[in-house]
Amino acid sequence: xxxxxVAACLLxxxxxxxPLWSQAGSVPELPSGxxxxxxxTACTECHDARIIVQQRLSKAAWTKEVDKMVKWGALxxxxxxxxLIDYLSANFGVxxxxxxxxxxxxxxxxxxxx
Amino acid sequence: MFSRRDFLRNMSGAALVASAANPLLSWATDAQIAxxxxxxxxxxxxxxxxxxxxxxHFRTWLTPVQYFFVRxxxxxxxxxxxxxxxxxxxxxxxxxxTLTLAELGRLEVHSVVNxxxxxxxxxxxxxxxxxxxxxxxxxxxTGRFSGPRLRDLLQRAGVKSTGKHxxxxxxxxxxxxxxxxxxxxxxEKAMDSDTLVATHLNGVPLPKHNGFPARALTPGxxxxxxxxxxxxxxxxxxxxxxxxxSPGYRMPNQPVKPGEPVKPEDTHPTTALNVKSxxxxxxxxxxxxxxxxxxxxxxxxxxxxxxxxxxxxxxxxSWQPAELGKERAHYAWRxxxxxxxxxxxxxxxxxxxxxxxxxxxxxxxxxxxxxxxLNNAIDQVKIHVQV
Numbered sequence: 001x002x003x004x005x006v007a008a009c010l011l012x013x014x015x016x017x018x019p020l021w022s023q024a025g026s027v028p029e030l031p032s033g034x035x036x037x038x039x040x041t042a043c044t045e046c047h048d049a050r051i052i053v054q055q056r057l058s059k060a061a062w063t064k065e066v067d068k069m070v071k072w073g074a075l076x077x078x079x080x081x082x083x084l085i086d087y088l089s090a091n092f093g094v095x096x097x098x099x100x101x102x103x104x105x106x107x108x109x110x111x112x113x114x
Numbered sequence: 115m116f117s118r119r120d121f122l123r124n125m126s127g128a129a130l131v132a133s134a135a136n137p138l139l140s141w142a143t144d145a146q147i148a149x150x151x152x153x154x155x156x157x158x159x160x161x162x163x164x165x166x167x168x169x170x171h172f173r174t175w176l177t178p179v180q181y182f183f184v185r186x187x188x189x190x191x192x193x194x195x196x197x198x199x200x201x202x203x204x205x206x207x208x209x210x211x212t213l214t215l216a217e218l219g220r221l222e223v224h225s226v227v228n229x230x231x232x233x234x235x236x237x238x239x240x241x242x243x244x245x246x247x248x249x250x251x252x253x254x255x256t257g258r259f260s261g262p263r264l265r266d267l268l269q270r271a272g273v274k275s276t277g278k279h280x281x282x283x284x285x286x287x288x289x290x291x292x293x294x295x296x297x298x299x300x301x302e303k304a305m306d307s308d309t310l311v312a313t314h315l316n317g318v319p320l321p322k323h324n325g326f327p328a329r330a331l332t333p334g335x336x337x338x339x340x341x342x343x344x345x346x347x348x349x350x351x352x353x354x355x356x357x358x359x360s361p362g363y364r365m366p367n368q369p370v371k372p373g374e375p376v377k378p379e380d381t382h383p384t385t386a387l388n389v390k391s392x393x394x395x396x397x398x399x400x401x402x403x404x405x406x407x408x409x410x411x412x413x414x415x416x417x418x419x420x421x422x423x424x425x426x427x428x429x430x431x432s433w434q435p436a437e438l439g440k441e442r443a444h445y446a447w448r449x450x451x452x453x454x455x456x457x458x459x460x461x462x463x464x465x466x467x468x469x470x471x472x473x474x475x476x477x478x479x480x481x482x483x484x485x486x487x488l489n490n491a492i493d494q495v496k497i498h499v500q501v
Contacts, residue, residue, distance in 0.1 A: 046289035048161040054248045065245050073290025094243060102145040104165060106153040106180055 035087035167252035172394040175441040177255035188286035205348035208272030221262035227443035233336035236489030244486040259312040277349035280304035282341035298354035333445035334417035372482040387416030390490040391468040398495040414447035415470035426465040
């Protein structure tokens with residue numbers, strides 16, 4: 001009983017606070033949506049999702065970016081192009097709140113401080 | 115003074131609302147990522163590394179190596195064996211040759227203190243927004259770069275009269291069909307006595323993230339002119355033709371309205387940095403518990419010399435001269451300081467504005483361009499004084 005309460009508390013805390021020890025590659029993920037899986041495959045083969053989630057662009061600008069990336073090797077089926085542009089425009093349009101990045105720490109042994 | 119975390123915590127109401135709507139924000143505020151050798155840098159991108167220096171670390175003339183910003187276009191070389199590394203010098207030369215790292219290390223060493231700034235520094239403040247790494251203020255750092263002069267390497271090869279540009283190729287690992295990061299500089303800049311093949315930063319071998327074992331150092335110019343992990347220097351008859359010379363890293367020939375498209379033929383390569391200043395203290399968004407507010411910062415001007423820095427506390431209606439630091443070098447920023455005393459508690463906006471030996475002064479707003487290059491608008495921080 002005690003153990004399960006502790007576990008429940010940890011779960012609550014875990015959801016309430018941002019993780020201090022995020023591991024590169026596990027975060028961030030692209031947001032849910034019909035194109036999440038295809039966007040993840042097409043984009044994060046070459047770079048992580050941070051470079052996407054920090055952009056705040058119009059649909060016209062996302063169209064140019066997607067077409068450039070396809071030219072540079074991103075694997076996007078022709079039939080998925082428009083949906084991918086819609087997905088990026090909807091999630092990372094000019095009206096979205098500012099993205100807040102992480103910071104680096106140089107030593108893996110350093111303990112977290114709050 | 116409140117810390118960054120206090121500041122973020124004070125914002126938590128807004129942040130929590132935002133994070134409920136957008137899960138991407140929920141993990142980010144206090145999260146840290148282990149990057150050996152790089153401390154407290156803002157992680158714009160991890161794979162590949164784009165690491166921005168918080169302006170609070172610009173309180174010394176030389177930026178410590180662990181705080182020195184990182185801009186990678188590609189993945190870093192997965193392995194570099196110093197014993198196997200070679201640098202080739204060829205193209206429009208009489209005697210092409212290669213150097214090992216040991217041979218490079220036996221050449222005469224020259225040191226240049228240089229302020230290195232990414233052309234895209236300040237891109238995040240462009241309106242309308244433009245694509246690219248959303249650098250805010252800190253894609254810039256100052257270091258003492260040391261290594262042989264590029265012209266010594268070129269003169270040993272014997273540059274032909276047909277040689278007009280010098281190309282740098284690094285060992286960046288290129289993903290997909292991305293064009294390789296290759297750029298060139300004009301022969302006049304390459305032959306300048308302060309242009310280096312740098313092997314050391316602040317007296318230690320270059321960290322891998324900053325270009326080990328050797329990088330070009332094109333002083334006073336945008337960071338992209340200082341190619342990292344150098345492996346080939348090639349003298350060309352004309353400017354290198356590749357994505358990172360055109361359409362990349364080009365500025366409009368004429369001012370353009372924000373959001374206006376620019377034709378490629380109406381652009382020129384981005385080369386020297388412009389005049390710029392940043393306030394390193396007090397921190398933007400901080401609350402201070404004293405009326406005494408020491409204002410500090412840095413100011414640089416590419417190939418020019420900073421001649422004046424002014425500070426305004428009243429939104430730019432009046433300007434007071436700041437004192438420039440004693441430490442100086444031709445291509446390096448100057449520290450500046452101004453001992454301001456607030457009359458009373460309240461909200462204040464502090465501005466800084468630099469002027470240089472070429473008569474250039476920072477403008478109130480950035481000169482918008484489609485890639486968001488060379489934003490040198492007057493800097494500002496907002497603070498709250500509460501006594």
